[in-house]
Amino acid sequence: MSTKPLVKPYEALRRETLARDRGLREKVVSLDEAARLVKDGDHVAIGGCTVSRTPMAMVWSLIRARKKSLTISRSITSTEGDLFFASGASQHVITSWFTQGIVWGVSKVMRHYTENKLARFEEWSHMSIGLRYRAGAMGIPFMPSRSMIGSGVGQLVGSDLKTMTCPFTGEQIVLLPALNPDVALIHVQRCDAYGNAQLDGLQFMDIDIAMAANRVILTTERIVSNDQIRRTPDQTRIPFFTVDAVVEAPFGCAPHECYGVYEPFFEHLDHYAEVSKDPVKGPQKYLEEYYYEPRGWPQYLEKLGMEAVLDASRRGRSVHND
Amino acid sequence: MTEQGSAKATYTASELLAVMASRLMKDGQIVFAGIGVPLLAATLAQRFFAPHLTILFEGGTIGPFIVPGELPPSTNEQRCTRRSNMVLPITDVLLLLQRGYVDVGFMGGAQIDRFGNLNSSFIGDSANPKIRLPGTGGGNDISSLTNMIVAMKHEKRRFVADVDFITSPGWIKGGRSREERGLPQGGLWRVVTDLAIMGFDDDTHEMKVLALHPGVTPEMVQENTGFKLLFDRKIETTEPPRLEELEALRNLDPERVYTA
Numbered sequence: 001m002s003t004k005p006l007v008k009p010y011e012a013l014r015r016e017t018l019a020r021d022r023g024l025r026e027k028v029v030s031l032d033e034a035a036r037l038v039k040d041g042d043h044v045a046i047g048g049c050t051v052s053r054t055p056m057a058m059v060w061s062l063i064r065a066r067k068k069s070l071t072i073s074r075s076i077t078s079t080e081g082d083l084f085f086a087s088g089a090s091q092h093v094i095t096s097w098f099t100q101g102i103v104w105g106v107s108k109v110m111r112h113y114t115e116n117k118l119a120r121f122e123e124w125s126h127m128s129i130g131l132r133y134r135a136g137a138m139g140i141p142f143m144p145s146r147s148m149i150g151s152g153v154g155q156l157v158g159s160d161l162k163t164m165t166c167p168f169t170g171e172q173i174v175l176l177p178a179l180n181p182d183v184a185l186i187h188v189q190r191c192d193a194y195g196n197a198q199l200d201g202l203q204f205m206d207i208d209i210a211m212a213a214n215r216v217i218l219t220t221e222r223i224v225s226n227d228q229i230r231r232t233p234d235q236t237r238i239p240f241f242t243v244d245a246v247v248e249a250p251f252g253c254a255p256h257e258c259y260g261v262y263e264p265f266f267e268h269l270d271h272y273a274e275v276s277k278d279p280v281k282g283p284q285k286y287l288e289e290y291y292y293e294p295r296g297w298p299q300y301l302e303k304l305g306m307e308a309v310l311d312a313s314r315r316g317r318s319v320h321n322d
Numbered sequence: 323m324t325e326q327g328s329a330k331a332t333y334t335a336s337e338l339l340a341v342m343a344s345r346l347m348k349d350g351q352i353v354f355a356g357i358g359v360p361l362l363a364a365t366l367a368q369r370f371f372a373p374h375l376t377i378l379f380e381g382g383t384i385g386p387f388i389v390p391g392e393l394p395p396s397t398n399e400q401r402c403t404r405r406s407n408m409v410l411p412i413t414d415v416l417l418l419l420q421r422g423y424v425d426v427g428f429m430g431g432a433q434i435d436r437f438g439n440l441n442s443s444f445i446g447d448s449a450n451p452k453i454r455l456p457g458t459g460g461g462n463d464i465s466s467l468t469n470m471i472v473a474m475k476h477e478k479r480r481f482v483a484d485v486d487f488i489t490s491p492g493w494i495k496g497g498r499s500r501e502e503r504g505l506p507q508g509g510l511w512r513v514v515t516d517l518a519i520m521g522f523d524d525d526t527h528e529m530k531v532l533a534l535h536p537g538v539t540p541e542m543v544q545e546n547t548g549f550k551l552l553f554d555r556k557i558e559t560t561e562p563p564r565l566e567e568l569e570a571l572r573n574l575d576p577e578r579v580y581t582a
Contacts, residue, residue, distance in 0.1 A: 098456055107456070121457070126380065126416060128463075147420070149505060203410075
């Protein structure tokens with residue numbers, strides 16, 4: 001899909017947005033149905049960061065639906081990036097940092113796929129990824145900025161990064177190309193059937209990717225009534241007209257965390273780190289057991305185990321309420 | 323675990339790093355901290371002499387206080403928000419660096435060179451790397467936009483003449499090259515290791531040893547460094563970690579996730 005221009009032409013951006021059904025309508029679907037909104041070759045932006053508020057149920061659903069040639073982007077990429085590579089769903093991840101997490105060491109799976117040139121990890125600085133989404137959200141073709149210059153990271157993205165002399169001050173400034181993903185996957189604590197989403201705690205880049213994307217699939221711990229949303233409209237972060245599908249997926253980030261609801265499933269993540277020491281057979285076995293075999297999301301959670309679910313919940317709910 | 327001994331206390335290399343790094347903080351500073359030793363050091367500083375020090379996390383947190391025994395696995399989990407003043411989107415917390423609200427960025431390092439450039443992207447040639455490392459995260463932004471402290475183990479393979487790849491720019495090629503490459507602000511201020519504390523020459527921006535930890539000789543530091551170090555005319559000896567500092571550290575990280 002490298003034929004796509006780096007920055008989506010403004011005319012196309014507006015035309016595609018206009019073509020979407022933006023009316024106040026119910027859009028609750030299943031994980032399987034939501035996966036059909038993602039086409040092979042799409043650029044899919046993933047909400048959350050590292051092991052936090054990862055829209056894992058949709059990642060799981062896309063991999064089960066055997067999607068191909070996806071371009072994945074995310075602020076920081078953890079185990080879901082390994083699984084996109086290992087499942088063959090993606091050979092291209094755009095992110096600032098890619099490994100399960102510092103405490104688990106460098107991802108053997110990421111290393112295997114990138115060092116053997118089976119897949120590409122396109123590295124941008126964290127702020128630059130964020131500003132690229134923000135430019136996309138603002139409907140402008142680029143964002144001026146002041147990092148990545150003078151470094152190998154800047155050199156490696158080559159002509160995708162430009163510099164110019166500021167017309168006002170005369171100083172050298174970096175220009176970051178806007179990122180308008182085809183689809184954004186975002187998990188929230190609650191939203192209504194229309195897609196008015198309220199998210200607690202750390203927002204990461206989720207609001208910008210919702211605004212930048214051409215389609216948004218929301219998964220949520222809980223679907224609440226529109227009346228409930230209207231009691232606290234100040235808590236709504238994503239407006240319904242940017243959202244194309246709503247899926248109720250309790251524990252939809254497991255084994256990652258969802259702020260105020262559950263913390264990471266640490267024992268499972270230790271288990272994944274152990275399994276993925278064999279970067280080929282490890283994730284294949286893991287995908288078979290946790291992704292392809294379970295009949296549905298509840299059966300996946302059953303595999304994680306009741307004890308693990310309860311433990312993660314107990315820790316999760318105590319963040320500001322202990 | 324290698325324990326280094328003194329009559330008063332035994333401690334690991336990571337504990338020594340955390341204690342020495344904590345003493346570089348100043349009360350009232352806004353510190354952009356990475357996970358692991360940087361977070362432990364900033365928290366230690368808050369406990370002992372810098373109660374008004376504010377920690378920022380890349381995940382978007384302003385002013386958290388970490389709960390002992392519940393250290394976050396990255397800067398992006400709910401554990402990072404405990405007793406904080408505010409949570410922001412990632413992009414906006416990073417923009418505080420660009421706007422100029424941050425006094426010090428503080429992180430760990432995989433590989434560093436004589437001009438303080440850091441590599442966390444590739445070991446070997448970036449086109450055909452021997453090892454693909456996790457990458458910059460916010461490291462490039464922090465090092466491009468503010469003054470930096472780096473805490474890392476002092477090993478020859480980590481202290482190289484030129485890094486394989488500049489992930490997070492220090493003084494680039496020394497002299498005025500950082501400014502000339504388009505980075506007029508910030509720069510690497512201190513490198514703290516388990517052997518010494520280093521700064522950079524004002525003009526050439528080459529790495530310079532400022533202080534040695536107890537029992538460490540200049541020869542030991544040079545031997546563990548892959549390039550020729552400068553030594554300050556008056557080299558200080560650091561005060562060894564105090565028992566209460568070590569106790570506080572062990573209380574924060576009882577399972578020694580980051581201090582083994």
